[in-house]
Every structure is written in structure tokens, then in C-alpha cells.
Amino acid sequence: MSDNGIPAELTDALTRAAGVGVLLLASDYDGCVSPIVSRPEDAVPDPASIDALVAAAALPDTVVAVVSGRERAVLAALSGLEAPVVLVGSHGSEFESGFAVEITDEARALLNRLIDELSSIAADFPGSTVEVKPASTVLHVRNASETDAVAALDRARSGPASWPGVHTTEGKAVLELAVIETSKGHALDTLRDRIGADAVIYLGDDVTDEKAFAHLRPGDGDIGIKVGEGDTAAGFRIADTDDVATVLAFVADQRARASSTG
Numbered sequence: 168m169s170d171n172g173i174p175a176e177l178t179d180a181l182t183r184a185a186g187v188g189v190l191l192l193a194s195d196y197d198g199c200v201s202p203i204v205s206r207p208e209d210a211v212p213d214p215a216s217i218d219a220l221v222a223a224a225a226l227p228d229t230v231v232a233v234v235s236g237r238e239r240a241v242l243a244a245l246s247g248l249e250a251p252v253v254l255v256g257s258h259g260s261e262f263e264s265g266f267a268v269e270i271t272d273e274a275r276a277l278l279n280r281l282i283d284e285l286s287s288i289a290a291d292f293p294g295s296t297v298e299v300k301p302a303s304t305v306l307h308v309r310n311a312s313e314t315d316a317v318a319a320l321d322r323a324r325s326g327p328a329s330w331p332g333v334h335t336t337e338g339k340a341v342l343e344l345a346v347i348e349t350s351k352g353h354a355l356d357t358l359r360d361r362i363g364a365d366a367v368i369y370l371g372d373d374v375t376d377e378k379a380f381a382h383l384r385p386g387d388g389d390i391g392i393k394v395g396e397g398d399t400a401a402g403f404r405i406a407d408t409d410d411v412a413t414v415l416a417f418v419a420d421q422r423a424r425a426s427s428t429g
């Protein structure tokens with residue numbers, strides 16, 4: 168363990184990555200930059216993480232991105248982040264220029280049916296709520312009783328999640344139903360190609376982040392960091408959002424040193 172509480176192997180890997188020509192530093196939002204809270208609209212960011220992301224984004228040949236399951240506009244409002252930090256919403260499918268895939272009229276009609284169905288499920292289980300996004304809708308059960316949470320999720324899984332054209336993502340006390348295919352891994356590929364990144368660092372805490380970890384190339388110096396418990400394809404693990412802030416600040420600092428020594 169290093170003095171800063173980050174595993175020594177991770178510290179070494181981050182130091183190497185901070186020295187590459189072009190670096191992509193990317194993180195998930197909820198559970199990484201912001202702690203998990205009861206109500207999605209209350210998910211404010213850790214100021215130390217925001218400071219580190221902004222500092223890193225100001226450095227030469229360094230692109231910083233937040234790749235979130237959130238609607239992009241909501242991500243921008245909650246995080247307060249703006250260019251040059253790149254914001255990608257809707258689990259990697261929503262860029263500043265719009266969605267990576269077209270949302271057809273048929274898909275919109277399906278989305279409306281999904282919202283109706285999830286709303287009717289939520290109405291039967293107190294504490295359950297429904298979040299609506301441009302290409303998906305989410306059943307939240309964090310504030311339902313344990314029994315109701317299980318029953319609500321089961322009904323959504325065996326009902327609307329099984330409809331044709333629906334893409335299901337499990338998450339932390341949520342089930343998300345999308346009308347387009349999403350992938351944080353494809354988002355990382357797009358960003359990597361766009362900037363010609365020599366190494367990618369990605370931090371994530373949830374099931375949706377596993378697609379990002381799966382697209383990393385550890386043999387080429389990429390670093391995947393899982394935040395918290397759970398199975399993962401990431402090569403490294405840290406405990407919580409405090410550690411995220413420590414990692415981001417460490418990378419920003421090392422990158423600044425590497426830039427100043429040329």
C-alpha cells in the first residue's frame with residue numbers, strides 16, 4: 168500500500184500511464200465521482216474529484232471524460248462539468264453531437280410503452296420510482312422494502328424486460344430498459360480513436376462499467392479500476408469514492424509533473 172492508501176501496484180501503473188504521449192482519463196459518475204445516494208437527483212459530486220478532473224483536462228495531450236448511464240444533460244447539470252471535459256451519457260451512447268445510433272419513431276413508441284409499464288409496476292410497490300431518459304427508462308427500488316424491491320424487479324424482468332427490442336441493464340437497486348443498444352466499451356473505443364490515446368485509465372463501480380473494462384488493453388498500459396465490491400474484469404480495485412478522488416488527484420499531479428519535465 169502506498170502512503171496515499173492506494174495499492175502500490177496501482178500507484179506504479181498510474182505513474183507509468185501518466186507518462187505516455189496522449190492519455191485518456193475516464194470515469195463513471197454515480198458511485199465514482201459521486202457517492203451513491205437514495206434519490207438520483209441528489210447525487211452531487213465529490214469536489215476533490217471534480218478539481219482533479221478539471222486540473223487533468225487542462226494539461227497538454229490529456230483528455231478527460233466522464234462516461235455515465237445518466238442522460239447527458241442531467242450529467243452536465245449534476246456534475247457541473249463542461250468542456251474541455253468530455254461528457255458521454257446514456258451508458259456510452261450519448262455524445263455532445265447526439266446519439267451514436269438513431270432513435271427511430273418505433274423505438275420512441277416502445278420507450279413510451281416501457282415507461283407506462285414500469286410506472287404501473289412502481290405504483291404497486293411503495294418506494295419504487297421510475298426515471299425517464301431519452302433512450303431508456305429505469306425502475307429504482309432503493310427506497311422500497313426488501314421484499315417489494317425483489318418483487319418489483321422480478322415483475323419488470325419477466326414482463327417488459329422480455330419484450331422484443333428491449334435491452335436490459337442490471338444496476339445498483341435498478342433495472343434499466345433501453346430501446347437502443349448501449350456500451351461504455353464502444354464509447355471508450357470512440358474516444359481512444361478520436362484522440363489517438365496511448366493509454367486509457369477507466370474507473371467504474373457498476374455492472375454497466377464492465378463493458379468499458381472489457382475494452383481496455385492492459386498489455387498496452389491501459390488501467391481498469393473497479394470501485395467497491397463485486398466481480399470485475401478490471402485489473403485493479405479501490406474501496407470507495409474517497410479513493411476515486413485520491414486516484415484522480417494522483418494522476419493529475421503525476422501528469423502535470425510529466426508535462427513539465429517534457
Ligand SMILES: O=P(O)(O)OC[C@H]1O[C@H](O[C@H]2O[C@H](CO)[C@@H](O)[C@H](O)[C@H]2O)[C@H](O)[C@@H](O)[C@@H]1O
Nearest residue numbers: 196197203204205207210235236309339340341
Ligand atoms: O453510469 P453511472 O454514472 O454510474 O450511472 C448509473 C446509474 O446511476 C444512477 O443510479 C444509481 O445512482 C443513484 C444515485 O446515487 C442511486 O439512487 C441508484 O440506486 C443507483 O442505481 C442513475 O439514476 C441511473 O440513471 C444511472 O444509469
